[in-house]
Amino acid sequence: MxxxxxxxxxxxxxxxxxxxxxxSQAVERAAATTRGLSWFEVTELRxxxxxxxxxxxxxxxxxxLRVDEAAG
Numbered sequence: 001m002x003x004x005x006x007x008x009x010x011x012x013x014x015x016x017x018x019x020x021x022x023x024s025q026a027v028e029r030a031a032a033t034t035r036g037l038s039w040f041e042v043t044e045l046r047x048x049x050x051x052x053x054x055x056x057x058x059x060x061x062x063x064x065l066r067v068d069e070a071a072g
Contacts, residue, residue, distance in 0.1 A: 004066060005066070005067040006038065006064045006065060006066055006067060007064070007065050007067050008062045008063065008064050008065075009030070009034070009062070009063050009065070010043075010060065010061070010062050010063075011026045011029075011030060011060075011061055011062075011063060012026065012058055012059065012060050012061075013025045013026025013027075013029075013058070013059045013061065014056055014057065014058050014059075015056070015057050016055065016056055016057070017057070018057055019045055019057045019059050021057070022057045022058060022059040023040070023042065023059045023061060026040075026059065026061055026063075027040055027061075027063065030063050034063075034065060035065070036065040036066045036067075036068065037063055037064075037065050038064045038065055038066055039063070039064045040061050040062065040063045040064070041061060041062045041063075041064075042059055042060070042061050043060045043061060043062055044059070044060035045057075045058070045059055045060075046058045046060075
């Protein structure tokens with residue numbers, strides 16, 4: 001019986017629209033350049049303020065991906 005092994009990468013997504021959009025942006029970009037994505041975990045929400053209004057949403061997240069087994 002083999003165990004699954006996962007690797008975590010950390011990313012920061014940004015958006016001028018919402019935290020949800022910032023998260024989606026990060027996951028979609030990771031999926032375009034990395035294979036085997038399995039899950040994500042939001043670790044921090046923050047943003048930027050300009051002229052008294054929210055100008056950018058920022059989301060720190062960890063994305064888990066399955067480590068491939070070597071062909072035997």
